[in-house]
Amino acid sequence: MDNFKFYVPTDIRFGKDRLADELPEALNVYGKNVLLVYGGGSIKKNGLYNQVIDLLGKNQNIVVELSGVEPNPRIETVRRGVSLCREHQVDVILAVGGGSTIDCAKVVAAGFYSEEDPWAIILGRKGYQGEALPIVTILTLAATGSEMNAGAVISNLATNQKLGVGGPSMIPKVSFLDPANTFTVPTYQTAAGSADILSHLFESYFNVTPGTDVQDFVSEGLMRAVIKNCPIALKSPDNYDARANLMWASSLALNGLTRNGKHGVWSCHAMEHELSAFYDITHGIGLAILTPRWMEYVLSEQTVTKFAQFAHNVWGIKEEEPIIAAKKGIQATYDFFKTCGIPMTLPEVGIDDERFAEMAKQAVAHSTIKADAYVPLAEADVEAIYRECLTESNFV
Amino acid sequence: MDNFKFYVPTDIRFGKDRLADELPEALNVYGKNVLLVYGGGSIKKNGLYNQVIDLLGKNQNIVVELSGVEPNPRIETVRRGVSLCREHQVDVILAVGGGSTIDCAKVVAAGFYSEEDPWAIILGRKGYQGEALPIVTILTLAATGSEMNAGAVISNLATNQKLGVGGPSMIPKVSFLDPANTFTVPTYQTAAGSADILSHLFESYFNVTPGTDVQDFVSEGLMRAVIKNCPIALKSPDNYDARANLMWASSLALNGLTRNGKHGVWSCHAMEHELSAFYDITHGIGLAILTPRWMEYVLSEQTVTKFAQFAHNVWGIKEEEPIIAAKKGIQATYDFFKTCGIPMTLPEVGIDDERFAEMAKQAVAHSTIKADAYVPLAEADVEAIYRECLTESNFV
Structure with a gap:
């Protein structure tokens, strides 16, 4: 196990019917001027927007809105948010939505204190050490874990870039996690969110650092819960406990619990970010499509033990022979995504092989997967994995 | 799943060789006057004491020592600590040791701000809302999880009471977890500490709240790691990764991760606290002795499903018939403790049946196990469980 720091000071308020009593108090610590950040309007349909506006009104907040945050949030929207914060002397950002909304809020929060253009913060990558406005979140989608970590991913369609950034000041101060706020999430997004959670777990689970049983066994437990x-x-869709387990799993899957103490970089996220950057597809769907193909591609004598452990402990596969167990585990992963209604080939989401080479080049250029992935991946490897996603697969 | 709050702002510095670079900075945030709290001197034998004193000297700290904290820390020691803090205008408490030392430090920290005698804080039980001095810890034993939570247990031998207390201000600010600092822990204490970790997991795992898969599956993973x-x-003893996994499991087993979202009180801890209060035995040993007997005692048609799940997911028992699987899981638990060298009967640790009735009465009086336990326990139940611990057991 590697040395690590675990410091996750987000105050999680999990459960139903907490906003009326707790939201005003959570915001008042920082001030009255609020930037309300949200996405495409689903919170207007399900009543959450009205509830929040009503509470903020009674609390004498001055509210400025940054709405229309995209599913893959764009740098233009971040810039708009920074301008609003400066113009209206915002004290605190309230992000109501899923990971995209929260990610956008984080970079707005940091951008407020930066003299550079916000994209410069992104290009600085994981190392933002400056200040940020305080962020409170109300989560409406179980997926990215952004509600309990310091990271954000922003897209720049002008340059076909989708890049991550993070820093200690960007972690939300308080996050409200009410499973009932996810009852109206459509099945496709529920499946995509679950695939995202699983991918976060897979990415750290398949890792070369020895002696990380706590991280691995906890990760297996979270996978089984999803x-x-x-x-x-x-x-x-309105099964409270099912939504609660997905929601809490989403936060724990990416707050460091299953990742700290390990080194190396993620593989599927690097490859998926290019699909989203080039084609603007749903992140979790891209991950679900890529993951089983990646698993098969990196399965070898060196990795078979871990893949067999995965098959046994996560999927309950009884097969003893490691290589067969491993393949059955990969098949189970593929079948699970398919059963959840996820289109499991790239053509189904509008992607053909035309830009595979270009995306593979970017995936390697924007990450260190060539050196630091579980199994190092060069451009040719990435392209081969993309190619496996053109048609249905069978792994056993 | 019940509503819950999860807010664990302890900054965990996990791994080797961090003190020189990080301890001074962690203390300097609060001031230069340090109360150094430790136990019976094992840190003098293994060199940790000298290392810390050296670092504090170079950092120009003024150090006052509270040494000799007992394995079940006593209220008299807490009082002594409070006096020292007042006399020397202490700014920050540095606890170097296991759970007992850290627990003692927590109540000293709170007692500093209280006008009452520290035992009044304990009698107030879980509700301490006042201030406390900041606490930094260097953990030397994987067991109680005190390094990452707000709770403490203090004994009063004058009244045969061993009671818990807790409050948000009592959670350590920074905890240094270096697995190498546990290399010199003797086998008996290593086994007792592991039993303590497992007990924390068991106590919340066997619980009536429905829909808590995340908590349960994570708990199963932590159990397997231990x-x-x-x-x-x-x-x-100097296997770094084994010590690392035990250490990190100890913190995660009692920081809320496996307990939040559930209601009800713990059973074995309530029963064990009386053994320690009356006979001053090692806490983890008492828990190991009681737990399998308690499991068998509460095994019924109502509880068999959970015990079978435990057998399957934690012990890998293949038996399908729930009641047989459940019994095999209990047997595996008992055998595990025995294999670790734990004396598995009460007479082996110097306890006969003389005070069973008295202890059973206290166990019920000091807790709400009669109403709120997984399976409610009255005095007669507790006494029956104590009685089962007089001789070796066989559960299958």
């Missing part, structure tokens, strides 16, 4: 509860939520 | 790594640490 695998059990996602189908329940798909069938019964 | 079960795998404790025997390695017993055999090879």
